[in-house]
Amino acid sequence: MARSKKNTTRSKGNKKVRNLIFAVILLLISAAISYVYFTTQKFDNVMLPGVSVEDVDLSGKSKEEAIQILREKYSNPILSKKINIKTPKRTYTINYSELNPQYNIIETVDGALAYGKDLNIISRYKLIKKPEIKKYKLKFSYNHKPVDDMISTISKEINSKPVEATISLVNGSFQVTEDKKGFELESKKLSEDIASKASGKSREDINIDAPIKSLGANVTAEALKTVNSKIGSFSTSFTSSSEARSTNISLATQSINGKILMPGDTFSFNEVVGERTKERGYKEAGVIVNQQLDSGVGGGICQVSSTLYNALLKGNIKTTERVHHTFPSTYVEKGLDATVDWGNIDLKFKNTFDYPIYIEGFTSNKNIYFNIYSNSSLAKRSYAITTEVYSTIEPTTKYIDDPTLPLGQTEVVKQPRSGYRVRAYKNIYENGKLIGREQISNDYYIPINGVIKRGTKK
Template identity: 30%
Template sequence: MQIQISKRVSNLIVFLGFIILFSSVSLFATMSAFMMTDEIYQGVTVGGIPVGGLSVDAAEQKIRDHFQQYWDRPVILFTYNKQQWPITPQNFDLTIDAHNLALGAYDVGRNGNIIHRLLQRYLTLNQGYQISLPLSYNKDKLVHILTGIANSIDRPAQDARIKQSQNGTVINVISEVTGRKVDISKTVAAALGKLHSDLYASVPLIVQETTPQITAKDLANIDGVIASYTTQFDPSDNNRDQNIRLAAKRIHSVLLRPRQKFSFNTQVGLRSPQNGYKEAPVFIDGNLVPDWGGGVCQISSTLYNAVLLADLKILERTSHFHPPGYVPVGQDATVADHLIDFVFANNLPNNIYITNEVTDNQVTFYVLGHPKPNSPEIHVAATTKKVLEPNTVIKQDPNLELGKQIIESEGQKGFLVTTYRIKSLNGKEISREFLATDEFKPVDRIIRIGTKAIQKK
């Protein structure tokens, strides 16, 4: 039994030996044929062009002829949505070195030691060998072309916004616009990368999109005016007029979500000449002096009153040193860069939208939202108002004739006022919210009396 098994194994080994021998002879014969040929080995392609079986000169001519057919045709096709931009070789000075490419194809399977060469020839025959195209081009020209294309695609993101009718009551929502910007560097790299393997590249533009901060969905429930407030100003004061309009523009179309805070100084920014503001009169330490951004406090005060009537939560508010004339006493809100801010929060259950309108001589702020039916009426009232009379200060003036009087300052009355936010329903008061007690100090009345002795003649 063991003798029979040994014979079977011996026969199998002999059989496998013959197979290996014939395979080796066949492979050796094939490799020998490879070694004796003076042509590019079968399976070699240059940029997708088959050159196997060709001499170097024939391969060079084929590569040149193949490239020539693209000379007046697009080699790059940039695409975006349904738009297309074909780019020809002349557009960016595209050329190839057909001679060196043919030499490179011929060298496949002819470099390295014998084992490496035989292995490379075998793999080329069975799997193919691709040579990439070493292109010569003017990248700056391609970037310039793509920059021009990008200018027609790029656009900034635009928030959805609300457009009101002239009386402010009719509200239309204008949908948002998604921002777009072509990534020129990545798009050029993608195009050139494809060209190195094939003399044609269809390349979708790589576009970065920016989602707007406010979408039409955010404004969907804003369908009415919750509150508004108007103040008057003198347009003949050009500097003050410009300051008012600049500040109002920065608070136009502001969305506040529930529990979100609004900071006047953050929203408006610094009142500086670099931001376009002019010098106009403001009260500083009781004196009316010119300062950058004079008049902006009328914007904060007008907004303050609209916010009060909208029943929003006041977080930070400061009165002026002296009561301004454009709002009732105790209903102002002053602001100053880095020092005094006006801050409130949206304590309503829905989004609100703040906008304004500036005409020739008045500014109106609107708080838009979703008005509740049968909401109470809101008004602001000063329940106590005390007039503070100015003191009279006598100053002796040795340069003024004895007994003569000159009124240097008429002085100004001061006020002590307490304000409340009052809610009424069907003519009956239902709540009263304390807002503030403001003291506007009086400005002294100053009289100069001469003490200069009269000289006798």
């Protein structure tokens, strides 16, 4: 009986101990939870430890404090900065204050302040006790228009086209003027250089050397001074031409005179001479239309193109486009004519030499003269042009009785003309010796069948 009371007493004592231990544990847990809660609560409205923007540690800073710190470090100082663009003649300056420069400070601070706030209380507590470095970057923006306007101003003062050298033939001697370099501001590159440096966090002014490209002339004095010898020439007569035809010939020849072709350049007769219009002084004269002679503005021009073509052949210059007439011309041999028609048929040739080509063209005493000049090394060879008519095709003539014409009277509606097949050759001579022969062309002039009316009226 006594033992039972003793056990009961001991049981009650153990229970008290357990209750006490449990109460202590609850107290400790409550204290720990309170500690965690109050510790994390301190950072509800401030940055967590380890948070920085750029190189500024904002741990424990409120939004307002962070904004103020960043503005003082970045926004305010940048207003006193300048962008200096140096050119060979002067330095152009633009103040940052004109650019309305801005850092996205508020947006960045909002992001930094929100860091870790979406985590549960335990995870936030861990970030506070064992901070993880979290860095945010500011974005910089500004109004580009003042910069673009400044670049445009610099371009206008810097940009200049190169001046090409010129060559002229005076009293049998060549006179060459010097070429001049041009300059061009590399606007895009300058804009990119400014953009890459304008967002920097340095308080120092930005100094940039304007990127300027040197532009060389296509026609240089050095190249033109290699022109020193005649390599080909040809002339034709227009003695029987009317005043209108003679005028057209003179105008076209003047357009070609003094033309320079640098190595690789292509010459287009139509581009150089231009459109033959009355406004440009051209007159109506005989032209070939629909297989017969007619009248048209610019008549006679084909004699100019044919004369030039023969001078080119004598100078061994490569013709890239050439068309012969419907029927042979009277001013050059068969197979050696070259017709042109604005917007339709052209005479073109290319300078395949290593030296420039200079073309002299003039008229005198109703003769057209074309002289081709280049380097004396090309004059070591000479070229003779020959032709061979290897086939003649006779035309037919159709007679039409016409009761409105008196008996025995005739009227030519279409003049019959023979057709020809003609080969042209270039004989190549060196030191007076024939060293080669090349076929230039193989032309076919179609026969033109005649049409004649004969009167039957009595």
